[in-house]
Amino acid sequence: MASLSSDEWRAICDKFTNAQNLTEVESRNDPENDPFRSKYKARELLREIYCSLKSFEVSEGEEDGGGESGDPRPSEQPVDGQREDGFGQGFSGDSPAGLRAAKLGAVEYYLGVNHVDTEELSAGQEHLMNCMKLLGRCSVSSENVSLFIHVRNQLGILWAGRDETETAQGFLETAESIYQHYMKEDGSPPTDMTEYFTTEEKLLTHQERTKRFELAYTHTMYYLAQVYKNLGQTERAATYCHSTLQRQLQLNQFNPMEWALNAATLSQYYITKGRYMEGRHCLSAATVISGLAGEVPSEAAAQESETENERREQLRQKRAEIARCWIKYCLNLLQDAKKLLEDNIGELDTDRQDELKRARRGEEEEEEKGRKSALLFGSEDTFDSIASLEEKVRCLFPLDFTEARAVFLVGQNYVTQAKEYFQMDGYVTDHIEILQDHSALFRALAFFEEDLERRCKMHKRRVDMLEPICTDLNAQYYLMIRRQLMFELAETYSEMMDLKLTLANRQADTQSLDSHTIKKFNHLCSASAKYFQMFLDSLCSPEGKVPEHLEEEVLRPALVARFRVARLHSRLISSSPSVQLDNLNRSLENYKYVVQYCETHPEAATTVETELELSKEMVGLLPLKINRLKARMAANN
């Protein structure tokens, strides 16, 4: 600083502080019709600083220029993203010339950000590129590494905004590699850019320096996550989201509830990809970190104060949201295991089960290895709590009833938790969604149950939880949900009917069923048909007219429902020939509908291929059966 008196330097520092203050604080109060007033003022100050630096230090710069006359610019400017190791060209970063370049670069950086903020993108880009040029002459050092990263972050944002995602990616990936390179080679707490313009006594502590530097890099991760998302590289994007979260946690820069919700959401990404170990890890971390947000204020406290009330609401809601993510974890794990184990008629394939159990031992070792290589969350304080929570539920597919039941119980426990907040009165949609998940958990568990009587009881539980709601819901406001419920109820009843029949056949071993069983069977059969019919009625016009054209999203369910109604009617057991005749006629009518609809709407045929084929067959066969029955009735009369 030889050529600059301390007074002059102090003046520059004051200007800088002033500019920062204008940009960050005062600009927020700028009037609507003059939105950038403070930023324009800040820009003027930055320009003055630039001029002062340029003129005062020019002699010094020439001395250290290493014989190069004028502008010591490297012949080729390295372009970011091409991954040539551009470190260490020109003068070393901590030389006086290097420092001067960094200072000028920093002013260019701030000018660039200022122009971008005031919507002058090209001017902003120019300043940021000037900063890059100045830095291009220096090697990376603890004095300038922060600037190296910041300017690239800004250029990444700038180019992404112009839809040039690859260009943005280049800058951000270079920032990433500069960070890693620096941490490997040096790693000392680097100078923060603001320190270029502070007087000695105001320099930052090492701790503060580290914090700011790490934050800049966390931002790089965060922007890269978005860039990869925009490029459609979801897996990579997920990894960077994960790293961002992990860094926030390690560096203690996070809001617990916000963090927990993000981790819980990330778990949903993993489970949709079938990566249950990662999913479970995110969820355990979410639960543990959400605990850091503190106790839920009591109801009494909430009534006393508005802020406590809001806090209570927030904490309860967000924890219930996390519980719902856990429910999905358990549900998907069970459903995926079911898919893995079922044979071609949807029953447990015991050969496959044995095979998988034998392979299990290897898998457990694999899990251990995978766990070591996977990204893990946790700071020292939380790591153990997260790990112990993970142990409460497995991430491997359950292979038998005992294992499935363990997963089910965890899921059911979270159902209870989630329902505590999302009560029917106040959160109808959420509450029903949770019940639907609960029902689905039962359904998946029932698959593993070998005792058919108990399996039937599980389905009965599903009916008990859904049926009253389906009846009570206002059809005007909850049309879609009601349709889902009707369909599910219809299928559940049908499943129960099949189970009853299998059981009865096993016991009786003949076709002669006792009247009690027949009554039961017919009841289940009609209940199923009733709900399918209710679903079909919900598609009709207010005057009760069946739509000529089925909307795409209900096309398949509507045709399937018709087909099922047809089958159910033909299965009803009756000793009265006239009732039999009625049933067969209704059955035929519905089969005919499927066939005729597909004839007039050929595009529908592909969506219900199997059902259509069977319907055609039945439309051919049923009339014969009906005629035989009629003949028998006539003969008896």
Next chain:
Amino acid sequence: TQLAASGDSDSIKVFVRVRPLTQGTGLTTDGDQSLCLTVTSPNTIRLLSKPEPRTFTYDHVADMDTSQDAVFSSVAKNIVESCMNGYNGTIFAYGQTGSGKTFTMLGPSELDNFTDELRGVIPRSFEYLFFLINREVERSGQSKSFLCKCSFIEIYNEQIYDLLDTASASLFLRENIKKGVFVEGAVEKFVNSAAEAYQVLSMGWRNRRVASTSMNRESSRSHAVFTMTLESKESINEVVNIRMSQLNLVDLAGSERQKDTHTEGSRLKEASSINRSLMCLGQVIMALVDVSNGKNRHICYRDSKLTFLLRDSLGGNAKTYIIANVHPGSKCFGETLSTLQFAQRAKLIKNKAVINEDTQGNVR
């Protein structure tokens, strides 16, 4: 024409209205004499974009000289009639600030004298609704009766304010198994005539102005939702049929303020340096989860208040019209394009209207 001819489709209908050029209004669009669009038929509009002009098709396109009455007839008449028959109906007004939303919906200014020829869709809807009510009551020989209540709320920054009770704190959305989604604690005013309904509306509208200046919230950034609940009772042979329906009139925030929510594509969400938080990480992750759909997953981030409140009108079971207002000036090209694109996306949302008929008091 083919779309319109397919008739009774329940998808959301879109009406585009082009306002006249502005003069001496103090708007930035003043004195802009060159146009960026032309209306080429009653349902097409051509935007003079480069290199090729683009044509957009809607259910109806109204040119600058279309009368207020004509707008009402094509947009609201049918919806008001449906409300009488037990359907829910919603009319949205969308567009850039200064594109004529208020003029279309209310009229030149908040005149209490609503016989003015320039009065907008809302006063005309009130008149028509009460005309129909009175006719229906007369026809039925008093066996039918109607009950009409209004509420008026504003959504600003994801907070709900009651425009009929400015003293109240922000309100919450709740759901009830019978009532659907509603704003808990919102004031409901009973009205018996179009004049009374209009009074409630103007009072709320004035409050909105006052609130926006005194409480530092901009009305161009807020959505205002005026809801009229209509209940009809009919007794035939000791059986009472009750029908409920809702008419929602929504003034959406100026489209230019909504850049954050939909027009941005590749823009990165920036970290706010002030609170050092990476606010939008959740949204990034959410987008990843959404891509891999088909599986059962839960998303922790909730719908916006507006879409939740009007869920029924967007893909639920209601009759919905969107009026997209555009300014023809070439300076507004960007905004006009995004408004037209929004309106086109809205057309893709399917609606299914269903009547609600509760039967009470069956013969004992």
